Amino acid sequence: MKAETATALRRAALRTFEELGYLLPTEAISDAQRTAALEAELSVPFSGPVKGVLSVRLYGSNARPLAANMIGSEGEMPDDLVADALGELANVITGNALPEIYGRGGFFRLGRPCVILGGQALPPEEDCVEVGLEAGRAELSLSEDN
Amino acid sequence: MDERRKVDILIADDSAVMRKIIAKTIRLSGLAAGDILEAENGAQALERLAGRKVDLALVDLNMPVMDGEEFIDRLRASADWRDTLVIVVSTESSDERVASLAAKTDGFVHKPFGPEELRDAIFKTLGIKNESGNGDCAQAGGPSDF
Numbered sequence: 001m002k003a004e005t006a007t008a009l010r011r012a013a014l015r016t017f018e019e020l021g022y023l024l025p026t027e028a029i030s031d032a033q034r035t036a037a038l039e040a041e042l043s044v045p046f047s048g049p050v051k052g053v054l055s056v057r058l059y060g061s062n063a064r065p066l067a068a069n070m071i072g073s074e075g076e077m078p079d080d081l082v083a084d085a086l087g088e089l090a091n092v093i094t095g096n097a098l099p100e101i102y103g104r105g106g107f108f109r110l111g112r113p114c115v116i117l118g119g120q121a122l123p124p125e126e127d128c129v130e131v132g133l134e135a136g137r138a139e140l141s142l143s144e145d146n
Numbered sequence: 147m148d149e150r151r152k153v154d155i156l157i158a159d160d161s162a163v164m165r166k167i168i169a170k171t172i173r174l175s176g177l178a179a180g181d182i183l184e185a186e187n188g189a190q191a192l193e194r195l196a197g198r199k200v201d202l203a204l205v206d207l208n209m210p211v212m213d214g215e216e217f218i219d220r221l222r223a224s225a226d227w228r229d230t231l232v233i234v235v236s237t238e239s240s241d242e243r244v245a246s247l248a249a250k251t252d253g254f255v256h257k258p259f260g261p262e263e264l265r266d267a268i269f270k271t272l273g274i275k276n277e278s279g280n281g282d283c284a285q286a287g288g289p290s291d292f
Contacts, residue, residue, distance in 0.1 A: 019258035071166045081163060088161040091208070092257045095237020107240045110208045112160070 001127045001142070008100035009093075009129045009140045013056075016093045017133060022069035023062070026132035036060035036136040041116045042090035046098060049106035052144040054094040057128075058086070060136015063117065079117060087113030093140070101142070152180030153272060154199070158191040158217060159206040159235065164257075168204055168235065168264065175265040177274070188217030200230060202272060204255075207236040207247075215247070222250055231271050235259070 010027065017025040036059040043055045067077045067085035077085075090113045098108045128141040155172060157165045165184045172179050183200065185191035189212040191203070203221070207214040214234065221227045233253035238244060244254060253271045255264050269276045 016258050019260060067163065070163055072170060084161055085163040088164050091161070092237050095208075095257065096239070099239035104239055104241045107243050110237075112210060 001129070005101050005142060006129045008097050009054075009142065010131060012093045012097035012100065013129070013131045013138060013140055016089055016096065017066075017131065017138070020070060020089060020092055021066040023066065023134050025138075029130050029132045029137055033060065033132050033137040039063050039136065040086055040118070042086050043114045044090050044094040045111035045114075046094060046108050047111070048098075048102075048108035050102055050144055052142060054090070054097065055141050055143070056090050056093065057139040058133075058136065059139070060133065062133045062136050062138075065135065083115040083117060086117075087115045090115075097142075152178045153201045154180040154183075156183045156185065156191060156194060156200045156203040158185045158188060158203065158209065158214060160186050160209045161206075162186070164206070164235075171261045171264050172268065174261070175268065177265075177268065177272075188212030188214060188220070191217050192220060195227060199227060202231045202233065202268065204233050204235050204268075205251075207234060207238050218247075218250060233267055233271055235264070 014025045014027070017023045038057060038059055039061060040058045040063050041055065042058070043053050045053050063082055063086055064077055066089065067082040068074065070085050070088075091110055094110055095108075099106075102108075128139045131138045131140070157168050159165050159168070165186075169182050169184070172182060181200070183194045185194050187209040191205075192212075205214040205217060214236070218232055218234075221230050221232065232251040233255060234247055234251050235255045235257060237257045238247075239256070247254065253267045255267045266276065
């Protein structure tokens with residue numbers, strides 16, 4: 001991954017998790033955060049000057065706190081609302097990262113976010129950006145269609 | 147507008163969580179809000195408006211079925227709704243598209259936004275003086291929500 005792409009992904013993620021999710025994300029990852037289990041996988045397809053997918057994997061136990069923080073709820077969050085919240089987070093990260101990566105001249109259309117809740121055993125993402133979250137971490141990657 | 151009259155508002159966003167965030171920000175802003183209608187896409191927004199008007203529409207751009215820009219174009223083409231005030235709430239960062247939208251809308255709030263930013267845009271668009279004066283605004287989300 002190009003350094004500029006990594007910087008844009010990290011900046012968009014830090015800002016979105018903080019301003020929309022009311023968490024305090026960090027660039028540093030602790031050992032406990034690194035070994036946390038996969039919790040959810042989010043992906044946002046996009047088209048425009050470049051076509052591809054931005055993916056976010058959440059590790060640990062951040063999904064429900066993020067969703068609850070977003071709407072200021074202290075009660076139980078149903079899965080569909082948690083998925084909606086995570087999808088919106090991924091959407092906002094994507095919408096903010098793409099112009100930083102590809103320039104502000106192009107018009108990108110974002111597809112509906114796909115959210116998979118639950119930890120599946122996935123191979124580690126090799127070319128990704130990591131952001132520390134309070135109870136785990138997020139991995140972000142970008143793939144372009146050829 | 148007459149500051150004593152209640153303000154009817156439409157929120158069009160495909161994320162239920164984002165609609166909740168916006169509605170909560172409005173309710174906590176001190177604005178004399180009347181009806182707050184919600185729609186998950188432009189087509190549903192038009193259905194919500196059937197036979198009635200709202201003072202302000204807060205519209206996302208990326209929505210399935212009918213996107214926000216087409217919805218705004220339909221509003222502007224309608225004799226009944228063309229005077230509706232419209233604030234776009236989106237991740238859109240394309241300079242060209244933002245400029246194009248500015249010509250047919252009344253405000254733009256970039257996601258992610260803080261509650262104060264959204265409140266200020268709403269008050270400015272409605273031409274209502276901000277009574278809180280120093281920019282204080284209740285936080286719509288977050289664990290310390292009230």
